[in-house]
Amino acid sequence: MPTSTLLSNPVVTINSVDVSDQCTSCEFTIGQPALEATAFGDASRKYVGGLYENSVSLEMYASFASGETWATLKSLVGATTTVTIKPTSAATSATNPIFTFTGTFVEPLPQSFALGALATVTVNFTGGVYSLVEA
Numbered sequence: 001m002p003t004s005t006l007l008s009n010p011v012v013t014i015n016s017v018d019v020s021d022q023c024t025s026c027e028f029t030i031g032q033p034a035l036e037a038t039a040f041g042d043a044s045r046k047y048v049g050g051l052y053e054n055s056v057s058l059e060m061y062a063s064f065a066s067g068e069t070w071a072t073l074k075s076l077v078g079a080t081t082t083v084t085i086k087p088t089s090a091a092t093s094a095t096n097p098i099f100t101f102t103g104t105f106v107e108p109l110p111q112s113f114a115l116g117a118l119a120t121v122t123v124n125f126t127g128g129v130y131s132l133v134e135a
Contacts, residue, residue, distance in 0.1 A: 008088055009088050009089045010023075010026070010085065010086060010087055010088060010089075011084070011085070011086040011088070011089050012026060012058065012083070012084070012085050012086075013082075013083065013084045014058075014072055014073065014076070014081060014082075014083050014123075015072065015076060015081045015082060016082070017067070017072045019058075019060065019068075019069065019072060020089075022060045022061045022063050022068055022069045023058055023059070023060050024059045024060065024061065024120070025058070025059040026056070026057070026058050026059075026085055027056070027057045028054070028055065028056040028057070028085065028099065028101070029053075029054065029055050030052065030054050030130045031052065031053060031054075032049030032050050032051065032052055032053065033049075033050045033051075033053060034047040034048075034049070034050070035047060035048050035049070035050040052129075052130065053126075053127070054101055054104065054126070054127060054128055054129075054130045055124065055125065055126045055127075056083050056085070056101055056104060056124070056125040057122060057123070057124050057125075058083075058122070058123045058125075059120060059121075059122055060120065060121055060122075060123060061118065061119065061120055061121075062111060062113075062119035062120055062121045069121065073106065073109055073123060074109070076106040077106050077107075077108060077109050078105075078106065078108075079105075079106055080103045080104060080105050080106070080127075080128065081103075081104060081106055081125075082100065082101065082102045082103070082104070082128075083100070083101045083104055083125055084098055084099065084100045084101075085098070085099045086098045086099070092133055092134070092135065093134065093135060094134045094135065097132050097133060097134045098132070098133045099130070099131075099132055100130070100131045100132075100133070101125060101128045101129070101130055102128055102129045102131070103127070103128040103129055104125040104126065104127055104128030105125060105126050105127050105128065106123070106124075106125055107123075107124040107125065107126060109121065109123060110122070
């Protein structure tokens with residue numbers, strides 16, 4: 001029987017700073033590109049996995065208060081950091097694993113504002129080493 005997870009109080013940290021109260025969505029991708037390994041004499045194409053291409057995208061409120069979004073991210077742009085994501089604030093377990101991206105590159109931080117709109121920013125992280133802890 002299929003199961004689904006309702007995110008209730010997820011925990012997101014950037015550079016060990018808890019930004020959960022500023023984060024509205026999270027998307028991450030882990031994977032390897034297909035590299036062709038077909039040789040002469042093969043009857044069909046063959047592929048092997050290349051280097052991992054991990055990425056994380058966070059949608060956050062554009063808060064400029066001390067210890068919030070801007071203060072946490074402004075000095076990390078163009079550098080590498082660690083991002084962790086956990087589905088709930090409960091203890092780490094098989095049903096509440098912690099996803100960690102270590103040495104992930106912080107892409108440029110675009111800022112845009114509109115009159116009468118709640119300001120948000122999409123923060124993108126690329127590369128780095130992915131790990132999963134379930135206990």
